[in-house]
Amino acid sequence: DSGVTQTPKHLITATGQRVTLRCSPRSGDLSVYWYQQSLDQGLQFLIQYYNGEERAKGNILERFSAQQFPDLHSELNLSSLELGDSALYFCASSREFTSGRDTQYFGPGTRLTVL
Amino acid sequence: DQQVKQNSPSLSVQEGRISILNCDYTNSMFDYFLWYKKYPAEGPTFLISISSIKDKNEDGRFTVFLNKSAKHLSLHIVPSQPGDSAVYFCAASDFSGNTPLVFGKGTRLSVIA
Numbered sequence: 517d518s519g520v521t522q523t524p525k526h527l528i529t530a531t532g533q534r535v536t537l538r539c540s541p542r543s544g545d546l547s548v549y550w551y552q553q554s555l556d557q558g559l560q561f562l563i564q565y566y567n568g569e570e571r572a573k574g575n576i577l578e579r580f581s582a583q584q585f586p587d588l589h590s591e592l593n594l595s596s597l598e599l600g601d602s603a604l605y606f607c608a609s610s611r612e613f614t615s616g617r618d619t620q621y622f623g624p625g626t627r628l629t630v631l
Numbered sequence: 632d633q634q635v636k637q638n639s640p641s642l643s644v645q646e647g648r649i650s651i652l653n654c655d656y657t658n659s660m661f662d663y664f665l666w667y668k669k670y671p672a673e674g675p676t677f678l679i680s681i682s683s684i685k686d687k688n689e690d691g692r693f694t695v696f697l698n699k700s701a702k703h704l705s706l707h708i709v710p711s712q713p714g715d716s717a718v719y720f721c722a723a724s725d726f727s728g729n730t731p732l733v734f735g736k737g738t739r740l741s742v743i744a
Contacts, residue, residue: 518674518676520674549731551734556640556736557736558635558637558720558734558735558736558737559675559720559722559732559734560734561731561732561733561734564731572729572730572731574731606674606675608674613729614727614729617663617724619677620677620732621676621677622667622674622675622676623674624672624673624674625673625674
């Protein structure tokens with residue numbers, strides 16, 4: 517158990533809909549990262565928050581947004597969903613903000629299926 | 632353009648033998664490399680890392696080798712155990728540590744008893 521929790525585990529929805537994925541980091545971790553893993557793809561970095569502020573942005577679509585709340589949990593909002601958004605979405609957390617050096621601890625992921 | 636490549640999608644090894652997983656990178660700014668292991672229905676877990684100032688780092692049965700001139704790293708598992716069966720991801724970052732990790736697509740290792 518990494519200490520990172522993600523809800524829900526599975527989500528099935530229709531094209532055009534909006535969903536929210538939730539992540540609670542490990543106790544004491546200030547950084548939260550969101551990744552997308554599509555079929556046969558590696559982990560694609562989406563966005564990082566550090567202590568409530570956006571720290572780094574990857575190839576995140578404009579239809580996607582995220583935030584980190586004062587209690588450090590984070591939410592990833594996906595809107596106007598398309599079939600291609602079906603993927604595993606992982607959240608990770610780390611102590612500091614240097615994402616390249618700091619060990620990241622991953623949650624179990626949310627599997628999103630868009631029909 | 633993939634900056635971190637794991638060209639073998641899968642690998643099968645007999646229990647007790649050596650498993651060698653390979654990773655190539657193209658960005659010469661990368662100087663810190665990590666391996667993550669992922670079991671089904673779980674998130675990736677950190678396994679081992681290496682900085683570019685070293686060419687080898689060992690942790691128990693796991694050793695990572697780095698060849699900077701070839702932009703190549705490999706993970707050796709000796710001896711391989713059935714519990715090592717998982718997907719292994721190679722990841723890299725640059726010297727600043729401020730850019731996000733770049734992951735490869737992963738190699739699925741199957742250790743056969």
